[in-house]
Amino acid sequence: MPKNRNTSCPLSRWRRRVLSRAVHRGWAWVQEAGAVTAQHPGRLRFGRIGTGTRLAFPQGTVFGEPWIELGDHCVIGEQVTLTAGLMPDLDLGADPILTLGDGVVLGRGSHVVADTTVTIGSDTYCGPYVYVTSTNHSYDDPHEPVGKQWPRMEPVVIGPGCWIGTGAVILPGARLGRNVVVAAGAVVRGTVPDHAVVAGAPARVVRSWDPEKGWQPPLRTPAPVPIPDGVTPEQLLAVADLADEGTSRMDDRDASRMDGDPSRVTG
Numbered sequence: 001m002p003k004n005r006n007t008s009c010p011l012s013r014w015r016r017r018v019l020s021r022a023v024h025r026g027w028a029w030v031q032e033a034g035a036v037t038a039q040h041p042g043r044l045r046f047g048r049i050g051t052g053t054r055l056a057f058p059q060g061t062v063f064g065e066p067w068i069e070l071g072d073h074c075v076i077g078e079q080v081t082l083t084a085g086l087m088p089d090l091d092l093g094a095d096p097i098l099t100l101g102d103g104v105v106l107g108r109g110s111h112v113v114a115d116t117t118v119t120i121g122s123d124t125y126c127g128p129y130v131y132v133t134s135t136n137h138s139y140d141d142p143h144e145p146v147g148k149q150w151p152r153m154e155p156v157v158i159g160p161g162c163w164i165g166t167g168a169v170i171l172p173g174a175r176l177g178r179n180v181v182v183a184a185g186a187v188v189r190g191t192v193p194d195h196a197v198v199a200g201a202p203a204r205v206v207r208s209w210d211p212e213k214g215w216q217p218p219l220r221t222p223a224p225v226p227i228p229d230g231v232t233p234e235q236l237l238a239v240a241d242l243a244d245e246g247t248s249r250m251d252d253r254d255a256s257r258m259d260g261d262p263s264r265v266t267g
Contacts, residue, residue, distance in 0.1 A: 030057065031056065031057045032057075033057075034057030034058065034059075035054055035055060035056055035057050036049075036054070036055035036057075036059065037049070037053065037054050037055075038050065038051060038053065044059075044062055044065050045065055045066060046065045046066070046068050046069065046070055047065070047066050047067055047068055047069045047096055048069040048070060048071075048096075049070045050070055050071045050072035050073065050074065050102065051072045051073070052072055052073035052074075053070050053071065053072060053073060053074040053075075053076070054074075054075060054076065055076040055080070056075075056076060056077050056078045056080075056108075057078065058078060058079060059076075059078075059079070059080065060078075060079045060080045060081035060082070060109070060111070061081040061082075061083060062081070062082050062083065063083050063084070063085070063087070063088040063089075064083055064084030064085040064088065064090065064092065064097065064098075064114075065082075065084070066084075066092075067084040067085065067092045067093075067095075067096050067097040067098065068082055068084050068096065068097070068098045068099075068114075069096045069098070069099045069100070070100045070104075071099075071100050071101045071102035071103065071104060071122065072102045072103070073102055073103050074100055074102070074103065074104045074105070074106075075104075075105045075106070076106050077105075077106055077107050077108035077109070077110065077128065078108045078109070079108060079109045080106050080107075080108070080109065080110050080111070080112075081110070081111040081112065081113070082098060082112050083098075083112070083113050083114065084096075084097035084098045084114050084115075085097065085114075085115060086115050086135075095117075096117075097114045097115075097116065097117055097118070098112060098114035098117075098118050099117075099118070099119045099120070100120050101119075101120060101121045101122030101123070101124070101160060102122045102123070103122050103123040104120050104121075104122065104123070104124050104125075104126075105124070105125040105126060106126050106130070107126050107127045107128035107129070107130060107166070108128040108129070109128050109129045110126055110128065110129060110130040110131070110132075111130075111131045111132065111133070112132045112133075113131075113132070113133040113134065113135060114133075114134050114156075115133075115134050115135040115151070115153050116134045116135070116153040116154065116155055117134065117155040117156075118132060118134050118155070118156045118157075119155075119156070119157050119158065120132070120158045121157075121158055121159045121160030121161065121162065121178070122160045122161070123160055123161050124158055124159075124160060124161065124162040124163075124164070125162070125163050125164070126164045126168075127164065127165050127166035127167075127168075127184065128166050128167075129166055129167050130164050130165075130166070130167070130168050130169075130170070131168070131169045131170070132156060132158070132169075132170040133156070133169075133170070133171065133172060134153050134154060134155060134156050134172050135151045135152070135153050135172060136151060136152050136171065136172050137149060137151050138150060138151060138152050152172065153172060154172035154173035155172075155173070156170060156171075156172060156173070156174050156175075157174075157175045157176065158170065158174075158176045158180075159176050159177045159178040159179070159180060159194070160178055160179075161178055161179040162176055162178075162179060162180045162181070162182070163180075163181045163182070164182040165181075165182055165183050165184035165185070165186065166184040166185070167184055167185045168182045168183070168184060168185060168186045168187070168188065169186070169187045169188065169201075170182075170188050171187065171188060171189040172189075173189060173190065174188050174189055174190065174191075174192070175190075175191045175192070176188070176192045177191075177192055177193050177194035177195070177196065178194040178195065179194060179195050180192050180193075180194070180195070180196050180197075180198065181196070181197040181198070182198055182199075182203065183197070183198065183199035183200070183203075183206075185201070186198055186199050186200060186201060186203040187200075187201035187202055187203055188202075188203045189202060189203075192205070193205075193208065194209075195208065195209035196208045196209070207219075
């Protein structure tokens with residue numbers, strides 16, 4: 001009779017579990033060892049890298065780092081590109097080209113391309129795959145390939161406290177005010193005022209804050225319930241640990257059920 005592929009001997013299952021755990025632990029070690037911090041910069045020599053800032057491993061393309069300044073407690077996800085200048089090994093002068101304020105978060109796969117100055121204000125959070133650039137290809141000459149024409153450059157300023165959604169594009173010359181929300185996939189150019197929400201391609205203001213009337217048009221969702229006064233960070237972590245422990249127990253119970261005879265597993 002042909003062997004049932006849904007069943008395997010206990011030894012094979014044990015070997016698979018051991019190998020899987022070893023691979024995950026090894027990769028976790030590589031990620032920890034490859035992360036870039038002020039204490040462990042590796043080959044990268046940033047103009048400044050603040051206390052508590054961390055670039056996750058693997059990093060994306062990084063060059064011109066002497067002209068890149070990263071504030072304190074920034075979180076730079078995996079495969080994030082940070083570049084200053086058109087290409088590596090250029091002398092860009094005495095002033096920084098790319099500046100991140102304190103507490104900036106750049107999600108996985110994001111790109112910040114600063115051929116001229118790009119400034120991202122403190123506590124601005126970017127989702128994954130956000131693209132910020134100070135350079136655009138020109139296409140003035142209809143007979144020359146666009147990629148061979150000299151690009152145009154304009155500084156980019158993103159104010160503090162902004163939220164930039166997944167896949168958004170911030171184009172050269174953009175100036176975002178304080179606490180601006182950029183919807184996922186938006187393409188932003190020009191000036192965006194403080195406390196505005198923009199969406200679309202090209203992006204336009206779809207909601208804004210009025211000191212007397214509040215949000216216009218009004219928000220359709222209830223305000224979030226704040227954390228009660230007196231709750232400490234330690235208590236919040238304890239609640240999170242309890243939730244993780246409960247999930248882990250459920251996973252272990254499911255795994256133990258699957259380790260037995262598949263014909264005996266119930267829903």
